[in-house]
Amino acid sequence: MNSSFRTDRTYALELDRQDPLSAFREQFVIDNPDMIYMDGNSLGRLPKVVAERVNSVVTGEWGNDLIRSWNQGWWESPTRIGEKIATLIGAAPGQVIVGDSVSVDLFKLTTAVLSLQSGRTKIITDTLNFPSDLYVLQGCISLLGNKHKIIRIGSQDGEITPDLQALYNAIDRDTALVTLSHVVFKSGYLYDMAAITEKAHQVGALVIWDLCHSVGALPIELDACHVDFALGCTYKYLNGGPGSPAFVYASQDMGQNATSPIWGWWSQSSPFSFDLDYIPAPGMKKFLTGSQPIISMLSLEAALEPHLQAGMQPLRKKSIQMSEYFIQLSDSILSPLGFKLGSPRIPEQRGSHISLRHPEGYRINRVLIDELNVIPDFREPDNIRYGLAPIYTTFADIWDAADRSRQAVADKLYEKIPLTRLTVT
Numbered sequence: 357m358n359s360s361f362r363t364d365r366t367y368a369l370e371l372d373r374q375d376p377l378s379a380f381r382e383q384f385v386i387d388n389p390d391m392i393y394m395d396g397n398s399l400g401r402l403p404k405v406v407a408e409r410v411n412s413v414v415t416g417e418w419g420n421d422l423i424r425s426w427n428q429g430w431w432e433s434p435t436r437i438g439e440k441i442a443t444l445i446g447a448a449p450g451q452v453i454v455g456d457s458v459s460v461d462l463f464k465l466t467t468a469v470l471s472l473q474s475g476r477t478k479i480i481t482d483t484l485n486f487p488s489d490l491y492v493l494q495g496c497i498s499l500l501g502n503k504h505k506i507i508r509i510g511s512q513d514g515e516i517t518p519d520l521q522a523l524y525n526a527i528d529r530d531t532a533l534v535t536l537s538h539v540v541f542k543s544g545y546l547y548d549m550a551a552i553t554e555k556a557h558q559v560g561a562l563v564i565w566d567l568c569h570s571v572g573a574l575p576i577e578l579d580a581c582h583v584d585f586a587l588g589c590t591y592k593y594l595n596g597g598p599g600s601p602a603f604v605y606a607s608q609d610m611g612q613n614a615t616s617p618i619w620g621w622w623s624q625s626s627p628f629s630f631d632l633d634y635i636p637a638p639g640m641k642k643f644l645t646g647s648q649p650i651i652s653m654l655s656l657e658a659a660l661e662p663h664l665q666a667g668m669q670p671l672r673k674k675s676i677q678m679s680e681y682f683i684q685l686s687d688s689i690l691s692p693l694g695f696k697l698g699s700p701r702i703p704e705q706r707g708s709h710i711s712l713r714h715p716e717g718y719r720i721n722r723v724l725i726d727e728l729n730v731i732p733d734f735r736e737p738d739n740i741r742y743g744l745a746p747i748y749t750t751f752a753d754i755w756d757a758a759d760r761s762r763q764a765v766a767d768k769l770y771e772k773i774p775l776t777r778l779t780v781t
């Protein structure tokens with residue numbers, strides 16, 4: 357906790373003046389500074405360089421160069437961009453590839469793991485995981501003849517932190533796979549990747565880490581933690597744009613041993629020989645299948661620039677400073693109005709978003725968006741998530757978000773919002 361903390365806005369402006377990363381905000385399109393964007397943990401802001409790059413890809417590379425562009429950087433883009441992401445997640449060259457979505461890639465990795473682990477029947481995950489991950493696991497089990505069972509570890513504190521003792525007890529010699537979100541999507545709880553991976557390996561289980569809410573928000577050391585597989589999305593903290601492709605990581609061993617279940621020409625060893633029989637490409641290319649969305653792929657490549665320049669350690673330092681500040685503000689001005697912290701209090705146990713819980717969370721979130729020019733998001737049953745993206749969020753943004761949340765409740769502004777939910781919350 358910072359002892360010089362004050363609740364006035366001038367203090368936020370002082371923190372912004374001291375922020376060594378403040379210049380990075382200039383690299384993003386921010387047309388309306390009064391609109392406080394707190395959803396970079398869901399869809400990151402648009403980097404200016406992406407707008408320029410999309411224009412040159414569409415008009416120059418597609419419009420003018422046409423099919424020749426495949427030989428001028430398009431074909432190799434999944435591997436080339438994978439190498440850039442590798443530097444953000446502690447992976448040596450040759451271990452990361454970009455393509456498809458997290459859900460599709462999780463299907464590939466899960467089936468690959470289960471076929472390497474024949475005879476073992478347990479898949480360990482938790483109730484805090486993103487539901488799509490659980491659906492994919494259920495689909496894999498159904499496809500493979502219902503021989504496996506999923507163990508979902510719960511939480512003893514209302515879905516903020518997982519029951520770690522139960523998790524450790526559940527991982528045994530019948531465990532094929534442990535798969536968890538590194539940072540969980542509602543509370544922002546951050547797992548100890550090294551410890552859980554080690555526990556899994558002690559009994560011969562393999563791990564898949566979902567990095568969606570940690571990549572670009574904090575340093576990750578996949579090789580040093582001896583992780584088998586990981587994957588993540590690129591449209592949140594990495595700012596790749598809506599639906600930008602996911603990435604897949606495999607350790608050196610797993611990259612050689614695993615077999616992807618979806619075979620296609622992009623993962624074939626010599627795609628332009630058009631052989632009738634499939635031979636997988638060596639290395640990570642085996643996790644590709646077919647044509648990739650090249651405009652989105654190249655947008656992502658440009659979007660990585662600010663993170664590659666800033667480095668993950670300074671970004672993490674700022675992220676922790678921001679979340680501590682937000683929690684202090686919340687304790688001072690929001691908790692008297694019924695807001696409760698829905699994220700861990702210990703900074704080392706959380707990612708870069710903070711959930712505040714309130715019985716009127718849905719309507720508060722909506723009135724913030726519709727009338728108070730603050731954009732967080734809402735996750736059932738009562739979580740308002742405030743995403744703090746260290747590359748562009750300011751301390752003044754945080755003060756404004758807290759103050760307008762106060763106003764939403766103190767002035768009962770939320771009462772005019774209907775209780776029926778919009779499709780996207």
Ligand SMILES: Cc1ncc(COP(=O)(O)O)c(C=O)c1O
Pocket residue numbers: 457458459460486488489537541566568569589602
């Ligand atoms: C933790 C987590 N895992 C998986 C997904 C699914 O990603 P995709 O829609 O790219 O399949 C998301 C999406 O937000 C997520 O937050």
